[in-house]
Amino acid sequence: MANIKLSFEEMWEKIIACDRKYDGLFFTAVKTTRIYCRPSCRSKKPKKINVEFYDEIQAVEKAGFRACKRCQPETDVSPSIRLVQNVVAFLVHHYRERLVLQDIADHVGVSPFYLERIFKQETSETPRTYLEKIRVDKAAYLLKSTELTNLEICYETGFQSSSNFYKAFRSLTQCSPSEYRKLNKE
Incomplete structure (x- = not known):
């Protein structure tokens, strides 16, 4: 990994801002807890005098620090990406069911508010709009x-009403289900 040549103050500013762009470029180690984190970690910020910065994960671990359980700096993928991957897998496998945000949040073990915020941050859409696309x-x-009818397809794919089905379908394909079938019949 290339040394990015940031000063202590610059790295301190990045961790205070929880700047995700610097994840993997340096690690924050807290002397009092013996824990190290990503720059984007949302855990309570330590006192400045208790912080050391390391350019490489091997160096911080060799110095005796252990990985933060919240931001999991030792993994290639951030916990938020993993959460989104789990949500997407759940949606793909359960799209036929009537799902509300609470069901999805319960499945991945977070609050609905947190789920919606992280999912939108990572994908630029809500779990509901993602489910609609699926x-x-x-x-x-x-x-x-x-040869299923439009109404049969509506319920087969998990829509709760035909009006929602037609509205969502037109919004994403710019045509009605019947028009789509005529244009794309195999």
Whole structure:
């Protein structure tokens, strides 16, 4: 890993700002707790005099520090990315079910507020709009490959009402399900 040549003060500013752009470029070690973190860690900030910075994970671990359980700096993927991956996998496997944010949050073990915030931060959309896209993708596939009616496809893909189905489908494909079927029949 390239040494980024930031001063102590610059690195301190990055951890106070929880700047994710610097994750992996340096690590913050807290002398009093013997724990090290990513620059983006949201844990309570230590006193400045108790902080040391390391450019490489091997160096911080060799110095006797252990990884923070919250930000998991020893992994390649941040905990928020892992959370989003778990949510997406859950949505793909349960898209047919009637899901509310609380169900999804319960599955991944976080609060609905936290889930929505992290998911939007990482994907620029909410779990609900992501689920809608999965359902529309499944509906488009069924329109092309089956003889099911639009209403059967609506319920098969987890939509709770035909009006929601038509609205979501048109919004994402710029045509109605019937028009889509005519244009894409195999």
